[in-house]
Amino acid sequence: MSNPRSVEHEANARPLRATRPQKGLSGRLTVAGDKSISHRALMFGALAVGSTEITGLLEGEDVLRTAAAMRALGATVERLGPGHWQVAGRGVGGLTEPADVLDMGNSGTAARLICGLIAGHPIFAVLTGDASLRKRPMKRVTDPLAACGARFAGREGGRLPLAIKGAAEPLPLDYTLPMASAQVKSAVLLAGLGARGVTRVVEPEASRDHTENMLRHFGATVRVAPQGHGRVIELEGQPELVAAPVAVPGDPSSAAFPLVAALLVPGSEVTVESVGLNPLRTGLFTTLREMGATLEVSDARTEGGEPMGDLTARHGALRAVDVPAERVPSMVDEYPVLAVAAACAQGVSRFRGLAELRVKESDRVAATAALLAANGVKVEIEGDDMLVHGVGGAPPGGGRVVTHMDHRIAMSALVLGLTTEAPVAVDDSSFIDTSFPGFAELINRAAGGDALQRLNRPARA
Numbered sequence: 001m002s003n004p005r006s007v008e009h010e011a012n013a014r015p016l017r018a019t020r021p022q023k024g025l026s027g028r029l030t031v032a033g034d035k036s037i038s039h040r041a042l043m044f045g046a047l048a049v050g051s052t053e054i055t056g057l058l059e060g061e062d063v064l065r066t067a068a069a070m071r072a073l074g075a076t077v078e079r080l081g082p083g084h085w086q087v088a089g090r091g092v093g094g095l096t097e098p099a100d101v102l103d104m105g106n107s108g109t110a111a112r113l114i115c116g117l118i119a120g121h122p123i124f125a126v127l128t129g130d131a132s133l134r135k136r137p138m139k140r141v142t143d144p145l146a147a148c149g150a151r152f153a154g155r156e157g158g159r160l161p162l163a164i165k166g167a168a169e170p171l172p173l174d175y176t177l178p179m180a181s182a183q184v185k186s187a188v189l190l191a192g193l194g195a196r197g198v199t200r201v202v203e204p205e206a207s208r209d210h211t212e213n214m215l216r217h218f219g220a221t222v223r224v225a226p227q228g229h230g231r232v233i234e235l236e237g238q239p240e241l242v243a244a245p246v247a248v249p250g251d252p253s254s255a256a257f258p259l260v261a262a263l264l265v266p267g268s269e270v271t272v273e274s275v276g277l278n279p280l281r282t283g284l285f286t287t288l289r290e291m292g293a294t295l296e297v298s299d300a301r302t303e304g305g306e307p308m309g310d311l312t313a314r315h316g317a318l319r320a321v322d323v324p325a326e327r328v329p330s331m332v333d334e335y336p337v338l339a340v341a342a343a344c345a346q347g348v349s350r351f352r353g354l355a356e357l358r359v360k361e362s363d364r365v366a367a368t369a370a371l372l373a374a375n376g377v378k379v380e381i382e383g384d385d386m387l388v389h390g391v392g393g394a395p396p397g398g399g400r401v402v403t404h405m406d407h408r409i410a411m412s413a414l415v416l417g418l419t420t421e422a423p424v425a426v427d428d429s430s431f432i433d434t435s436f437p438g439f440a441e442l443i444n445r446a447a448g449g450d451a452l453q454r455l456n457r458p459a460r461a
Contacts, residue, residue, distance in 0.1 A: 013428040018423060018426075022449065024267025028271045029446060032437060034251040036281075039113060043117060044218050044241065045075065046095065052087045055083060059437065062110060067085070074095050075095075083248075092240065097124055101128055104160075105130055109183055116188060119145040119148055119167060126163050126164070129160050130405070138154060139158035149167030171195055173191060178204075180204055182209075185203055186210075193220070193241075194237065195238065199235045204229065205329050207280065208281050210278070219239060249275060250274045250275045257412075259272060263341065264315070264415070266315050268313070270446055271298075272312075274308050275309065278307060280329070282330065284338055286327070292317065295311060295313055297309045317346065323349070335368060339368045339379075339412070343377040345392065348388070350386070353385070365381060365384075367409045373399075374401055375395055375396060375413075375424055398420070398421070401425065405431050425455065
């Protein structure tokens, strides 16, 4: 796999090294707000009538790109304080044509959802992104959206930069997803907001439902019915969305890193507060418990239609696990850090049906396998399955990991380095800020020292 990093970025890289802390991780921690919900809160605030107040918003680079895009599309977006934002919306159908290209940075979620949002408005826009995002396919979103009357022109495979001409009179869509994808589903539903009639989406496996929850929260009529392993979602088009406050819970995908670290580093006990516990996002926690992990929930509650609670993880021995393919949608972003846990477990773990991971920020199947192999862990790839041969304790480590501009690969490698015999280095940690600003500081605070240390020069693979 080629690394798309530019020469300019190479000079600005922030390599880090992780070493085993002298004692276990401890303390009560908070992680940044849920990225998926943060993106959607800004978008629905822009589509609502009135002023939406958002608390707990993730202020990582990905979400800030969405905030900038909503401003460019005519909404008034203001930061009132840390994590506290206000969006004065334009109403469904009221977005205006941006004066310049919309740069989505590294955010595939923002790019794909905004494709749907623009498709349902009679405006023209051009989307681009960084070198990593420009490599990611968009046709799985643009193909279904074209049926509403929108037109798209991009590079081969529909890759960015992508020109979009939204539909003057968008048609309702009836689309069956070939594989579960919350991003594709959400893009279709966003386009359906501008159409007269009912937009219908059929998903083969239930994927994260933050879009459906937030549509209801803002006043849309959404019907959801089970169908086999999946669901049928119907949205009544052209609703008047009304501004509503949004309290963003802690991101379970971010909480995964300190929690898995606590499970693996001897003597650790960590509590992460106010974590989102949407059952369509907690596949990792289910899997870790199947591996024998001690994970306890306290102060469970619901805010803004989303369940949340405090999660406590304690160190203990883990055993291998066989993860079914139907669990992928509920933990699609957590496989790299799960693989780190499997590397320390006893036995051979199998992760099934990982095709969706090949079109993330990197080919995460290949990148995760390379991460582990570089640190003395045997990994096998069989089609879309990955087998991790756990060592039943601390892996050798000592490797330098190429992150491929993927924040989750970088954080997973650093978590591995907290438990290995020898330190683990990553070539760049700058992309961690896209989803988890303050990650290194949080881990060092829990470890009571400098477990994660900045290197003076880029680490070479």
